[in-house]
Amino acid sequence: VGSGGTLLGRVLPDAVAVAERTDDPPEAEAGMFDAEREAVARAVPRRQAEYRTVRYCAREALGRLGFGPVPILSGPKREPLWPDGVVGSLTHCAGFRGAAVARAGSVLGVGVDAEPHLALPEGVLERVAEHPGERAGLAALSGRDPDVHWDRVLFCAKEAVYKVWYPLARRWLGFEDAWMTLAPDGGFHARLLVPGPIVQGRELTALDGRWVVADGLILAAVTLLPG
Numbered sequence: 001v002g003s004g005g006t007l008l009g010r011v012l013p014d015a016v017a018v019a020e021r022t023d024d025p026p027e028a029e030a031g032m033f034d035a036e037r038e039a040v041a042r043a044v045p046r047r048q049a050e051y052r053t054v055r056y057c058a059r060e061a062l063g064r065l066g067f068g069p070v071p072i073l074s075g076p077k078r079e080p081l082w083p084d085g086v087v088g089s090l091t092h093c094a095g096f097r098g099a100a101v102a103r104a105g106s107v108l109g110v111g112v113d114a115e116p117h118l119a120l121p122e123g124v125l126e127r128v129a130e131h132p133g134e135r136a137g138l139a140a141l142s143g144r145d146p147d148v149h150w151d152r153v154l155f156c157a158k159e160a161v162y163k164v165w166y167p168l169a170r171r172w173l174g175f176e177d178a179w180m181t182l183a184p185d186g187g188f189h190a191r192l193l194v195p196g197p198i199v200q201g202r203e204l205t206a207l208d209g210r211w212v213v214a215d216g217l218i219l220a221a222v223t224l225l226p227g
């Protein structure tokens with residue numbers, strides 16, 4: 001499958017096909033399906049642009065798995081709806097749009113998130129990292145590497161956790177429902193503090209992922225592999 005040279009490829013295994021953009025190419029419009037156009041017809045131009053481009057990326061990534069172009073609509077909780085036999089995740093932020101997809105036989109679930117590499121707005125961290133232990137972990141990391149906005153890395157990792165969680169559990173997961181530990185080497189571990197879905201006969205109790213800071217962005221991804 002491969003993903004050479006991409007930011008998403010730095011946080012995802014080879015079994016996951018990725019495509020990403022830092023601009024909104026005009027050709028993304030031509031590839032849109034009517035149902036997708038309808039879904040964002042009343043959205044502001046910025047939202048229409050990210051919606052179009054991320055789906056352009058998703059179709060490119062699906063193509064690498066051997067799938068032809070299909071519409072990518074959204075479920076009732078805004079989750080992207082993939083063709084049968086596919087798992088995947090989408091993300092967009094200022095200056096980045098990315099899609100990650102895999103065959104459901106080789107990957108059970110994937111969640112990706114991109115954020116600008118900037119400190120979180122005042123007051124947000126307290127909501128995102130409710131557990132004092134999580135905030136103490138961030139303080140230690142800041143002491144070690146003050147150039148990384150660890151608060152935003154934590155936020156980004158939790159969003160990636162939610163995006164892999166939701167399609168498996170089909171229920172809400174709050175920021176307080178996962179205890180996140182970031183590792184300075186680009187890993188993270190989320191201990192789930194609420195009952196998890198049964199995946200391959202076992203309750204899901206934790207999720208592991210990877211993060212990277214590059215090109216003014218933070219990328220985080222969680223991949224749940226079988227076995």
Ligand SMILES: CC(C)(COP(=O)(O)OP(=O)(O)OC[C@H]1O[C@@H](n2cnc3c(N)ncnc32)[C@H](O)[C@@H]1OP(=O)(O)O)[C@@H](O)C(=O)NCCC(=O)NCCS
Pocket residue numbers: 050051054074077078079080089090091092093112113114158159160161162163164166167173174175176177178
């Ligand atoms: C859903 C959420 C994670 C999206 O993250 P975001 O940083 O705001 O936005 P991004 O651009 O990175 O991602 C948006 C994409 O996420 C995907 N997404 C939205 N809801 C989703 C869901 N329930 N499950 C899986 N993916 C979802 C969609 O593909 C969406 O893009 P689209 O509308 O163009 O299809 C966020 O808005 C949210 O609700 N967070 C609260 C829940 C949470 O993070 N809990 C932490 C648990 S530890």
